[in-house]
Amino acid sequence: MNQASLYQRANQVQRHDAKLILDEYSSKLQWRSDGQDSLLDVGSGSGNVLMDFVYPLLPKSYEQLVGTDISSKMVGYANNCYQRYERTQFQVLDIGCDRLPDQLKGRFDHVTSFYCLHWVQNLPIALNNIYDLLRNEGGDCLLVFLASNPVYEVYKVLHTNKKWAAYMQDVEQFISPLHTSSKPAEQFTQLLEEAGFLYRNVEVRSEVFVYEGVRTLKDNVKAICPFLERMPAALHEEFLDDFVNVVVSMNLQQQHIGDDQQQQRFASPYKLVVAYARKSSTLLGNMLSEMSTTKSLKGAS
Ligand SMILES: C[S@@+](CC[C@H](N)C(=O)[O-])C[C@H]1O[C@@H](n2cnc3c(N)ncnc32)[C@H](O)[C@@H]1O
Numbered sequence: 421m422n423q424a425s426l427y428q429r430a431n432q433v434q435r436h437d438a439k440l441i442l443d444e445y446s447s448k449l450q451w452r453s454d455g456q457d458s459l460l461d462v463g464s465g466s467g468n469v470l471m472d473f474v475y476p477l478l479p480k481s482y483e484q485l486v487g488t489d490i491s492s493k494m495v496g497y498a499n500n501c502y503q504r505y506e507r508t509q510f511q512v513l514d515i516g517c518d519r520l521p522d523q524l525k526g527r528f529d530h531v532t533s534f535y536c537l538h539w540v541q542n543l544p545i546a547l548n549n550i551y552d553l554l555r556n557e558g559g560d561c562l563l564v565f566l567a568s569n570p571v572y573e574v575y576k577v578l579h580t581n582k583k584w585a586a587y588m589q590d591v592e593q594f595i596s597p598l599h600t601s602s603k604p605a606e607q608f609t610q611l612l613e614e615a616g617f618l619y620r621n622v623e624v625r626s627e628v629f630v631y632e633g634v635r636t637l638k639d640n641v642k643a644i645c646p647f648l649e650r651m652p653a654a655l656h657e658e659f660l661d662d663f664v665n666v667v668v669s670m671n672l673q674q675q676h677i678g679d680d681q682q683q684q685r686f687a688s689p690y691k692l693v694v695a696y697a698r699k700s701s702t703l704l705g706n707m708l709s710e711m712s713t714t715k716s717l718k719g720a721s
């Protein structure tokens with residue numbers, strides 16, 4: 421996923437879900453009493469979900485807002501779009517990395533992530549890193565990502581087609597690690613616990629998004645499909661036609677009589693993980709942050 425402007429034009433479902441969940445969870449985030457919150461977002465992509473829906477929730481006096489992404493193209497695009505925002509920057513970070521940059525460790529009150537963690541195969545490492553990004557005295561995270569989506573079943577079918585096999589040999593690397601889990605909520609709760617989070621609330625929501633028309637479906641696939649950039653552009657439309665044919669064979673197509681013409685619709689039933697976790701329990705967190713405030717006041721006198 422490197423094409424920021426393409427993604428920005430075809431990310432309705434990602435925007436819809438982020439807005440809905442933030443409306444619900446913004447009051448659960450543990451905002452600082454001094455209004456000097458710092459927040460890091462994992463997998464910000466083109467940056468518009470972060471800046472349209474998370475940024476407005478921050479107190480005016482926020483300390484810093486850092487958007488991160490594994491793709492330097494996404495980071496460059498977001499820095500360009502949002503350079504006028506104070507104390508805000510985008511930087512490259514692979515949340516599955518072995519060693520976090522020292523300047524990010526323990527610096528954040530909040531970590532958010534929308535539609536990214538299903539791209540990361542090693543969830544234990546990613547969660548350890550998210551834990552380590554949060555301040556030692558506490559902090560919380562809101563993580564939203566796909567457990568399952570029919571797109572992964574379509575990939576598996578196309579991968580067996582000899583026309584596309586050469587471009588899709590590592591297809592498993594692009595399937596959510598929870599796609600085939602029979603208990604994704606329990607599994608992710610356990611991973612949060614193993615990473616050290618003392619408070620964990622994980623729900624898995626069953627949702628359906630309807631794509632209106634073949635072009636809309638194809639544009640949304642184009643925006644996220646990792647295999648297209650590996651093949652000559654001349655093959656893209658044929659790949660997308662085959663994608664749609666597989667969707668039809670999976671009975672996800674609905675006929676709809678519109679105002680003056682018959683329109684095809686495509687239903688995408690998917691499972692979304694919504695996880696909210698705190699590094700320390702509220703009581704312990706409050707005690708630790710009070711202790712650290714007292715300590716720094718003492719140090720300053
Ligand atoms: C579907 S986009 C989501 C963008 C944005 N959060 C949103 O909600 O619109 C997923 C992003 O995750 C990024 N990503 C994938 N693997 C990652 C990793 N290991 N570390 C950080 N970002 C990653 C991709 O480059 C892509 O920009």
Ligand SMILES: CC(C)=CCC/C(C)=C/CC/C(C)=C/C(=O)O
Nearest residue numbers: 535570571640641644686687688
């Ligand atoms: C009906 C059908 C198979 C629709 C596929 C819809 C689609 C483009 C899903 C993308 C899921 C995904 C990996 C999103 C993302 O990471 O942003």
